[in-house]
Amino acid sequence: MKLKPTTLRAFTSLHSWVGLLAGLALFVAFYAGAITVFQQPLRQWASPHLAANGSLDDMQRLLDHVLARHPAAHQSLGMTFPGYFQPSATAYWPDRHGTWQFATTEAPEGRPARPGAPLPDLVDELHYSLGLPVAGTYLMGVVSLLYGIALVSGLLIHLPRLAKDLFALRPGRNLKRFWQDAHNAIGVLSLPFHAVFAVTGAMLCLSVVLMMAIGPLAYRGELLAASGAAMNTAPVRPEAGVDAPLAPLSTWVAQARSTARRQGIDDFAPQYLKLVHAGDRHATVEITGTAPHTMAAGTLALDAHSGTLIADQLQGTRDANHATLAWAYALHFGDYGNAAVRWLYFLLGLGGAFLFYSGNLLWIESRRRRRQPVQGRSSRVMARATVGVCIGVCAAISTTALAAQVLPRLGWNVDTGERWACFASWALCLLWTCLRTPARAARELLWLTAAVTALVPLAHGIATGWWIWRSAAAGHADLAAVDLGALAMAACFAMLARATARRARQGEPNSVWAEESAA
């Protein structure tokens, strides 16, 4: 496709603007999202004690206990199988007032606090909402749309030189060229990954709002009603009004496994279930699970009383709606495949964070006044915002991980304490960048982040006794990986801090990143 020079300029301008509007939020989303890939290991790591995986019998006892104690759970109840969300089974249901209640095999009485360590949930919240309540998710949906526009416009700008420059990385006098090459190479080489996130991110954040807008326009107002049926596995059956006992969990699981096997899916492993109208003759249970060599094995709906199959949406035979959902979720969350897939997602996520960081650097660089030390106001503001938000969120997440180990020892409320640690440290970093020159703030905050991140495995060792070598020797690869990952990231932050300091001393003087730059 050949673009006219004026059109090309418009795309360049559009790319800068959407980058400006969405770049910082995208950095947070990608950095926190890369860490969220390891949500399960992180939950283990942040829990004060190591629990072995529970059994199906424990899960059955939890189910019986919850149903006996909580009439509201009969209407609708969800459960995770042992080893999916955490080592033991969990149950959750809305009480009479609509408040979610949670129970685990260790704490079978319902309470409104989510089970498990809150650290991974907080990082996840940063990922999908920047930690902002309610509006944050919609904001991130709009950010996803802007991200899509940035991808298309960026690709179009770069298209004429795409093939020639793909593997070009030109270090040397022209620093802007070097950053531009790095930005382009990462953008193009990880384009499929980014396309997936722009599409699924927008879907996850905005689907309800968009369906409400599209329904009356193109679907005669029937869209929302149809979407429920498109997502559920079995049609909702009304209560029969006749009492009937539930079949045991083991019967449901056996039925799910044998049905999956008949459809060519071996080793179906249940992950979570949804049970409605428990105790009624028309009780229905939906079991979702995974299996090796599938993107997401799928869901089966069973008659919870007799254990017979009502309907299934398994890979290979499921309809277009369920296939779309399964693929979109699997591709976004990266929970198919083995650890290699997760590490790939982690690295591509960090690469994405670099893409947005380097985009901001390029924006500043292209506005640099080369012949005078005092830089423009917009460059200084942008440099400060980039340092404060991007390096600040790295420092904040590491601080939160530190708090996750320290707070339980002090007997404080871990959930509230972690929130304070996260947002207060982030705010302090932002404040610090307002007080210092961008070059100094970047160097200092990078050293700070390196130090805090290096303390994370230390705090874990002191607080729980699970030092890296002990975790590794005992075969707890998850724990050792989190600690080693923190050390590796601390080393990266230290290298970045040294590079920033070198740039300030030896790089071109007239820049926001130079030592003498006036504030």
Added chain:
Amino acid sequence: MWARVSAGAIPGFFLSVAAIGLIDWLLPGPWQAALLPCMLAFCPLWVGVICASLKFADGKRAWLWLSAAAIVGLGLLRALQALHWVR
């Protein structure tokens, strides 16, 4: 640039709705069968329309053409639905 981008965002939104609606209702089988793939395709399509709107010579033309296309598209969809020619 902003005049063209806003044309892509506002009338472009309605044009994208019309296109997704037409695709979903014209595909073989009831529209419910392809609902979620079409919903998933909506955002990339809208983003594509916003970017393509920069190909117009100026904002006025972009607004006119995209609005006209959206009205025709939605009108056609409504007519097909009312006549029960699609399902």
